[in-house]
Amino acid sequence: MTHVSGRHFLQIPGPSPVPDRVLRAMSAQVIDHRSPEFADLGFKALSSIKSIFKTEHDVIIFPASGTGAWEAALSNVLSEGDHVLMYETGHFATLWKKMAEKLGIQAEFIVGDWRGGADADQIEQRLRADTEKKIKAVCVVHNETSTGSVSPIADVRRALDAVDHPALLMVDTISGLGSVDFRFDEWGVDVAVSGSQKGLMLPPGISFNAVSKRALDVSKTGGMRRSYWDWGDMVGINGKGYFPYTPATNMLYGMVEAIEMMHEEGLQTIFDRHQRHAAATRNAVRAWGLEVLCSRQGHESGVLTAVLMPEGHSADNFRAEALKHYNISLGSGLSKVADKVFRIGHLGDINDLTLIGALSGVEMALSKAGVPHEKGGVAVAMQYLQDTPAPGIDA
Numbered sequence: 001m002t003h004v005s006g007r008h009f010l011q012i013p014g015p016s017p018v019p020d021r022v023l024r025a026m027s028a029q030v031i032d033h034r035s036p037e038f039a040d041l042g043f044k045a046l047s048s049i050k051s052i053f054k055t056e057h058d059v060i061i062f063p064a065s066g067t068g069a070w071e072a073a074l075s076n077v078l079s080e081g082d083h084v085l086m087y088e089t090g091h092f093a094t095l096w097k098k099m100a101e102k103l104g105i106q107a108e109f110i111v112g113d114w115r116g117g118a119d120a121d122q123i124e125q126r127l128r129a130d131t132e133k134k135i136k137a138v139c140v141v142h143n144e145t146s147t148g149s150v151s152p153i154a155d156v157r158r159a160l161d162a163v164d165h166p167a168l169l170m171v172d173t174i175s176g177l178g179s180v181d182f183r184f185d186e187w188g189v190d191v192a193v194s195g196s197q198k199g200l201m202l203p204p205g206i207s208f209n210a211v212s213k214r215a216l217d218v219s220k221t222g223g224m225r226r227s228y229w230d231w232g233d234m235v236g237i238n239g240k241g242y243f244p245y246t247p248a249t250n251m252l253y254g255m256v257e258a259i260e261m262m263h264e265e266g267l268q269t270i271f272d273r274h275q276r277h278a279a280a281t282r283n284a285v286r287a288w289g290l291e292v293l294c295s296r297q298g299h300e301s302g303v304l305t306a307v308l309m310p311e312g313h314s315a316d317n318f319r320a321e322a323l324k325h326y327n328i329s330l331g332s333g334l335s336k337v338a339d340k341v342f343r344i345g346h347l348g349d350i351n352d353l354t355l356i357g358a359l360s361g362v363e364m365a366l367s368k369a370g371v372p373h374e375k376g377g378v379a380v381a382m383q384y385l386q387d388t389p390a391p392g393i394d395a
């Protein structure tokens with residue numbers, strides 16, 4: 001092994017870099033999870049995460065990756081044979097559908113082109129045709145991490161209401177939460193799924209289900225066979241600040257610290273910062289003469305930007321060159337767009353110079369990999385950042 005100087009640029013759309021303050025908070029000694037001292041931590045963790053989901057309802061914390069929380073969401077409110085409507089925004093929507101099918105759920109896709117978020121009008125049309133109300137849930141990915149597009153969840157709620165459809169609204173905001181505005185209560189979401197390692201600036205390891213009163217009621221008498229994922233076992237003892245089994249104590253230390261930092265910066269400031277960095281990135285991409293994968297205006301993600309490679313050039317080869325020469329990790333294209341796109345993560349604990357550093361690595365690596373492009377994308381991004389007030393700093 002040879003030592004590489006300087007810091008690694010972790011510019012994948014999750015895990016995102018963990019702030020030093022959070023790492024330090026996590027380095028505290030582990031404590032007895034049945035002790036009175038733990039209840040303070042438990043209460044703090046369980047109440048503070050609600051402020052990020054913008055909910056007064058229960059948020060359940062699982063020691064699991066986001067995939068576990070997906071399974072928890074499905075298994076608590078749906079039974080084998082139930083019909084659900086899902087929207088093909090990209091790779092993660094496809095994986096969630098495959099999971100539903102493995103669990104015996106009949107999942108129907110509204111087919112998408114991976115270039116935008118969910119289309120609420122199409123969802124409304126499909127629900128209108130479901131006169132027998134067979135569809136038990138509508139499942140949508142908020143921020144599709146494989147493509148860099150955001151689905152308008154408030155519009156999806158309106159689609160359900162417009163046809164007075166009783167289906168539960170279930171949302172994967174694993175990579176959206178904490179980076180893109182999400183309003184569980186206001187948008188009438190029934191179950192939201194999230195994870196620690198994206199907008200929340202934590203390491204991977206814990207994940208969440210926010211649960212509406214209605215979804216919780218459904219789970220009490222319905223859902224499929226489940227044990228580890230059962231919400232019922234959690235909510236009772238969570239009310240006392242504890243968990244039914246050993247929680248990820250040090251992740252909770254980190255989470256409480258990360259949420260404190262988020263409120264110090266201000267949630268709206270964080271969302272605006274992400275939008276501004278995403279806009280600067282898109283300007284750079286277009287100046288390079290490359291194409292942004294998300295082509296639906298207004299759906300562009302603040303979390304990441306997926307970039308289409310010119311025909312005949314390998315995105316994976318380009319990423320390998322970027323890593324080798326500039327010590328930067330960029331996201332790969334997943335499944336349908338494997339080797340065709342690369343993804344620039346601009347989420348979490350970053351600032352203008354982090355972004356410019358990352359974009360500089362991309363621009364130089366395009367040359368190293370022999371990818372045809374125009375020079376000067378970074379200069380265009382710099383100009384945009386100079387000209388656009390930085391939320392929380394200039395305004």
Ligand SMILES: *Cc1c(COP(=O)(O)O)cnc(C)c1O
Nearest residue numbers: 065066067092143145174175195
């Ligand atoms: C990361 C991600 C997942 C998967 O989460 P894991 O923590 O890797 O299990 C699911 N959906 C979306 C939108 C994601 O970004």
